[in-house]
Amino acid sequence: MTDKLLIGFGDSIMAGAFVQPEDTYLVKLGKMFGFKTKNAGVPGNTSTQGLARMEEDVLRFRPDICIVAFGMNDHYAVASDVRNVEKPVYRKNLRIMITKLQEIGCKPVLCTINPVIAGDKHAYYYRRHPEEWYLHPKGVMAWIEEYNEIIRQIAKSMKISLADIAMYWKKYVHNGGSLAEVLRTIENSGDDDGVHPTPAGHALYAECIAEEISQWL
Numbered sequence: 001m002t003d004k005l006l007i008g009f010g011d012s013i014m015a016g017a018f019v020q021p022e023d024t025y026l027v028k029l030g031k032m033f034g035f036k037t038k039n040a041g042v043p044g045n046t047s048t049q050g051l052a053r054m055e056e057d058v059l060r061f062r063p064d065i066c067i068v069a070f071g072m073n074d075h076y077a078v079a080s081d082v083r084n085v086e087k088p089v090y091r092k093n094l095r096i097m098i099t100k101l102q103e104i105g106c107k108p109v110l111c112t113i114n115p116v117i118a119g120d121k122h123a124y125y126y127r128r129h130p131e132e133w134y135l136h137p138k139g140v141m142a143w144i145e146e147y148n149e150i151i152r153q154i155a156k157s158m159k160i161s162l163a164d165i166a167m168y169w170k171k172y173v174h175n176g177g178s179l180a181e182v183l184r185t186i187e188n189s190g191d192d193d194g195v196h197p198t199p200a201g202h203a204l205y206a207e208c209i210a211e212e213i214s215q216w217l
Helices: 025-033 047-057 087-103 140-157 165-174 199-216
Strands: 005-010 036-041 065-069 077-079 107-111 161-163
Touching: 005 025, 005 047, 025 036, 025 199, 047 087, 065 087, 087 107, 087 140, 107 140, 107 199, 140 161, 140 165, 161 199, 165 199
Parallel strands: 005 036, 005 065, 065 107, 107 161
Antiparallel strands: none
16 A cells, blocks of 8 residues: 555546445555545536535545546536536536646546436436437437547646546447446346446446556556
């Protein structure tokens, strides 16, 4: 165990909703690299809510590394073509977060948003968020990809580490994996979730983020 502190800053996925603490990707990363860890994930949080609590939950601990993973609660529609946190605000929030981390000498790692199981009005994502609201562009995954592009652009322009979870999961599916294995489904949990990772999904997160951390340790 080193004296380095790794903080995970995000929403319910970071918090480890529906999995045991030892199965979360944050704990897995701590064990991989011998880091101390602190989980600053809060279920339901947007980037705006995260920014408001950043000093209390992250900065005062002066972490060496911080995984920043917001977006699942920012992108979703609250009315037809209206996003919960609009893209310009989301972009600004992430840039402020990264700047604040850099100012205390912390190494930030930005994560893109994992894909979801869209389903229909009877089950999964579209049961909770009406499909007809996702018009421009068409469909929830297109909306998520817009936010992922913002994340990628920020990582590139601010020259920080990017754990491209979305791309990593896409490759996993291309190579024969299934979203039904890495996201909570009726079959594996009794719940038509389709958003939160299973322990296998958290392991996939950890693999992707570990590749980034390994490059600069």
